[in-house]
Amino acid sequence: xxLENAEPAADAIARRGLFARVGVAGLAGVAAALVVDRSALAxxxxxxxxxxxxxxxxEILSAxxxxxxxISGLYRARLDSGVPDELAGVVGVMAENHQAYAQAVSGAxxxxxxxxxxxxxxxxxxxxxxxxxDDFFAAAHQIExxxxxxxxxxxxxxxxxxxxxxxxxILAVEARHATVLADLLGVSDFxxxxxxxxxxxxxxxxxx
Amino acid sequence: xxxxxxxxxxxxxxLKFGGLAVSLGALAAACGExxxxxxxxxxxxxxxxxxxxxxxxxxxxxxxxxASSLELTAVAVYEAALALDDAVPAGAVPLIERMxxxxxxxxxxxxRLTEAAGGIAWTCTNPWxxxxxxxxxxxxxxxNAVGFIVEVDGESEPQLQVMGVTGPIxxxxxxxxxxxSITAVDPLDDVEVGDEVEFTRLDAAVPADVLALAIxxxxxxxxxxxxxASATSIVEARVAHAQASALExxxxxxxxxxxxxxxxxxxxxxxxxxxxxxxxARSQFRSFAINSTFNQTAQIEIKAGPGDLNNVRTSYLLQTxxxxxxxxxxxxxxx
Numbered sequence: 291x292x293l294e295n296a297e298p299a300a301d302a303i304a305r306r307g308l309f310a311r312v313g314v315a316g317l318a319g320v321a322a323a324l325v326v327d328r329s330a331l332a333x334x335x336x337x338x339x340x341x342x343x344x345x346x347x348x349e350i351l352s353a354x355x356x357x358x359x360x361i362s363g364l365y366r367a368r369l370d371s372g373v374p375d376e377l378a379g380v381v382g383v384m385a386e387n388h389q390a391y392a393q394a395v396s397g398a399x400x401x402x403x404x405x406x407x408x409x410x411x412x413x414x415x416x417x418x419x420x421x422x423x424d425d426f427f428a429a430a431h432q433i434e435x436x437x438x439x440x441x442x443x444x445x446x447x448x449x450x451x452x453x454x455x456x457x458x459x460i461l462a463v464e465a466r467h468a469t470v471l472a473d474l475l476g477v478s479d480f481x482x483x484x485x486x487x488x489x490x491x492x493x494x495x496x497x498x
Numbered sequence: 499x500x501x502x503x504x505x506x507x508x509x510x511x512x513l514k515f516g517g518l519a520v521s522l523g524a525l526a527a528a529c530g531e532x533x534x535x536x537x538x539x540x541x542x543x544x545x546x547x548x549x550x551x552x553x554x555x556x557x558x559x560x561x562x563x564x565a566s567s568l569e570l571t572a573v574a575v576y577e578a579a580l581a582l583d584d585a586v587p588a589g590a591v592p593l594i595e596r597m598x599x600x601x602x603x604x605x606x607x608x609x610r611l612t613e614a615a616g617g618i619a620w621t622c623t624n625p626w627x628x629x630x631x632x633x634x635x636x637x638x639x640x641x642n643a644v645g646f647i648v649e650v651d652g653e654s655e656p657q658l659q660v661m662g663v664t665g666p667i668x669x670x671x672x673x674x675x676x677x678x679s680i681t682a683v684d685p686l687d688d689v690e691v692g693d694e695v696e697f698t699r700l701d702a703a704v705p706a707d708v709l710a711l712a713i714x715x716x717x718x719x720x721x722x723x724x725x726x727a728s729a730t731s732i733v734e735a736r737v738a739h740a741q742a743s744a745l746e747x748x749x750x751x752x753x754x755x756x757x758x759x760x761x762x763x764x765x766x767x768x769x770x771x772x773x774x775x776x777x778x779a780r781s782q783f784r785s786f787a788i789n790s791t792f793n794q795t796a797q798i799e800i801k802a803g804p805g806d807l808n809n810v811r812t813s814y815l816l817q818t819x820x821x822x823x824x825x826x827x828x829x830x831x832x833x
């Protein structure tokens with residue numbers, strides 16, 4: 291082994307290694323700097339509000355999973371019973387969105403999204419969802435409005451940040467669903483399009 | 499031994515030594531004492547001294563005042579649009595008027611909650627949004643296209659360049675077959691190389707920009723209330739923000755229907771089913787009633803105004819309220 295030849299190479303590698311190490315240390319410093327809280331919208335009571343869903347939140351959210359699964363199932367039932375090609379996309383998106391809501395709540399709570407379903411809700415709307423186009427649009431509009439009303443009612447009950455944030459991000463899109471369905475129904479009355487006369491579903495102890 | 503000197507550093511080594519360096523640095527910093535001296539950043543030259551920005555409190559009242567300011571800014575946007583010639587199609591005027599009423603109603607509710615929380619209700623627009631967002635966008639929307647008289651290699655006569663089109667100097671320039679033509683505002687008789695020439699906007703360009711701004715602002719307001727719902731510690735305000743978020747999402751959805759010839763094309767974003775979303779012929783970003791699975795709070799980008807010489811349009815970014823656009827208790831509508 292030629293030590294004389296090896297030494298310069300070792301120096302070069304040592305310098306390269308030094309740069310790498312300094313670089314990593316620098317990146318670590320940058321990462322540490324980025325961790326600084328830049329949120330001006332932090333809740334004034336952040337110290338008191340838990341981040342993850344509390345036990346009480348989970349009881350309510352368990353019922354929410356069932357509701358979202360039921361609504362998704364109703365849209366899938368409609369797809370199975372046949373929809374015109376031009377409507378399959380939007381009906382499919384609504385089915386997928388509600389399933390995503392059930393899964394998101396499941397992910398936030400650790401509760402299973404598979405085992406929970408609100409069969410009463412599904413049964414109450416199944417005939418309308420699989421009936422004529424107008425029956426379907428009207429029933430779908432009603433159930434979306436009901437979901438929005440339910441989430442708005444529940445958002446005052448939640449104790450955790452996660453439950454509040456997730457609910458707020460869901461209910462606004464369900465309001466968008468309702469607006470599309472109102473358009474499909476041919477509604478032009480702003481009181482119906484922008485309003486919501488549906489009442490919130492009652493989350494009973496049995497549901498929760 | 500030489501082989502050890504030659505051993506290359508692995509990524510694992512780099513991370514290990516990097517971590518060690520940071521740890522030792524932190525240890526040294528923690529153990530250091532009595533180092534004295536100013537903690538301010540080092541300065542070079544005669545720059546004026548740094549003014550420390552005030553550390554203003556963000557509380558529930560500030561959040562509610564900010565919400566009021568956004569609602570009243572939306573009202574100002576719509577009123578400005580109605581005041582522009584032909585910016586709002588006649589058929590859309592009742593919708594705009596209805597939305598003005600609803601924004602005023604939401605602003606009043608936020609004002610009521612502000613006073614209930616012990617604050618002073620905010621009764622005017624958001625100064626930051628008006629100055630940095632609404633003002634510049636409205637100025638762009640109402641601006642004419644600008645062309646230049648240029649020399650072009652291979653052409654004996656000066657040419658006119660405007661909105662990506664270069665050709666002979668003429669009063670009317672067709673931009674594309676789909677978009678149509680623009681017309682010179684001033685006479686072109688005595689123009690010379692280097693002269694600036696003003697042209698009208700494309701047909702229906704102003705209403706399209708106003709619609710894009712309205713949709714963006716409704717989506718922004720919905721997103722802002724969504725964030726405020728989780729930021730406030732007042733349960734009644736949380737519910738009010740959630741209701742406002744839903745209402746403004748409905749506004750955005752309905753307005754989206756007006757953005758395409760076939761309103762059903764605006765029902766949902768193709769991205770939700772793995773499709774591609776391409777800008778429209780005017781390079782405006784498409785709007786959809788259902789644009790995502792969860793309501794988005796990310797920044798919203800729109801184009802406004804005519805294209806430049808290369809037909810590139812100015813982009814504007816709208817972001818939900820943050821430190822620079824909150825309506826702090828120290829601010830006043832009278833100021």
